[in-house]
Each structure stands twice: as C-alpha cells, then as structure tokens.
Amino acid sequence: MKRPACLSWVLALVAALSPAVLHAAPPAQKAVILATTTSTQDSGLLDELIPLFEKETGYQVKTIAVGSGQAIAMGKRGEADVLLVHSPEAEKALVADGAGLNRRIVMHNDFILVGPPADPAAIARHTAMESFQRIAATKSLFLTRGDNSGTHAQELKLWKAAGITPEGQPWYQQTGQGMGQTLGIAAEKKAYTLSDRGTYLALRKKLGMAILHEGDPSLRNVYHVIEVNPARFPKVNTAGGRAFADFMVSKAVQKRIKEFGIGTYGSPLFFPDAEAP
16 A cells, blocks of 8 residues: 555656756757857857856857858858857848748847047048048058958948949958957058957957947947758757757846946947847
8 A cells, every 4th residue: 555655756756856857968969069250259258158058058069250151151051050140131041041040139239440540541520431431532451351251241331332342452451350360450550440349349458449430320230149940951959059049048148248348348248139129
C-alpha cells in the first residue's frame, strides 16, 4: 500500500522539476554564428552582451563582424544563424527572398559626419546634403568604407541626394575597412568620413577628430536582428539563432543597451527600440 503512494510522490516531484531541468539542459548544438556589422563590435557593445548570453543559455557565439552587406550576404548563403545589422533596404530584401525570418528592431543610434577640427570644407552648421556638396566643391579628402556596409549604403544615399557622383574623384578614397579602421585612417589623413555615433564615441580619445554635422533626420541608424531561415538552410542552428534574437529584444538586454556607454562616455551609444510602439 505504501509503494504506490511513494511512487506517486516521486512522479509528482519529477513533473514539478522537469521544466527547470529541461531549461538547464545544455543545447544540443552549442555554436551560434552571429554575422554582424563592425559597429556593434568596435563600440564594445557585443563584448558586454555576448558573455551574458553565453552564461545564461549555454550557447557559444562565434561573431563575424563585417559590413552589413557582407553579413546579409552570409545570411543569403546560410553561412550564419542570426544577423544583427543596420541596412534596412538590404534587410527587407533578405526577408522577402525567404532567406531571413522574424526581422525585429533592436536599437538605433545615428550617423555623424566627422573630420578635422579645422573643418576645411566649412560644413558645420549646414544640412547633411549641403555638407556633402561643400566637401565636393572644395575637393576636401573624404574616406568611404566602400564595403557595401550599412554605413556605406547610407553614405551613397547622401551623395545621391546632394546630386554628386564622387566615384573616381581623387578626393574620394576607399578604405575597404570597417568603421574603426576607417576612422583611424581618416584621423591620420585629416579627412572627412561618415560614422555611426557609437564607434566614434568609443574611439574618440584616440582620434583627435570632431563631429562636424549631426542631428539630421536622414542620419538615423537603425539596427535589426534577423534569424536565418532553416527551411532554406537545414544546417542552420535554428534554436541558437532564435535564442540570440530573443535575447537581444528582451527587457533585461534592452535596459543594458540603454545604459551602455553612459559611465564611460557620458552618454549612451545606442538607444533601445524593441519595446517602442
């Protein structure tokens, strides 16, 4: 008579503990490949968030920081599990093509025009379009990443809006590098360039460059997280990619994004958007 009662108690205990045990179980496929833009890496944001994600979930993230265009191309080929990028038109095309799923907004900062404090093209106090026109008119050295990144795509839009085709001009030079490296080269050559604010603030003390134009509505810089479609690419780590995407839009991480950079730079480097209407 006692054995059935004891067995029932054991089964009830197992049932109560099962969710916790399952949650604590290590993932079957631990490696998660994250393809992202250089700004999330150069700003130091991922250095803070990824260890937290790995500790909480048991996944191990392999970060590939390239331009958004290259990151999205990796997604198109199924060479990543999840993307964190900032090139809206290319992102929409990826999802429309069926290679990407669940595009969710994570955060934003903005683009800024930076250059030598002497400002030889006198772009300060002008609009973004006027600033690009003045750089071209004065033939002031401008460095472009030229890497099909989100920053490069935004820069090309601004040249087009200004009615200027800079390619082939001696004052328009391509670095082919990420944002941090491009800022370093621009500082060395006393050139203008377009940067995201986060990377600039993270490197500002080393650069000796000034923000010469900011605040234009056309300079808003929005980041989304996108899962790579396992129906298209069966080898994708579906659970890992989704876990990272969910992590980035969670309340706790959005709070960390809101606070990131304040203690070091006096202002946040990014602004969380996942809970925005």
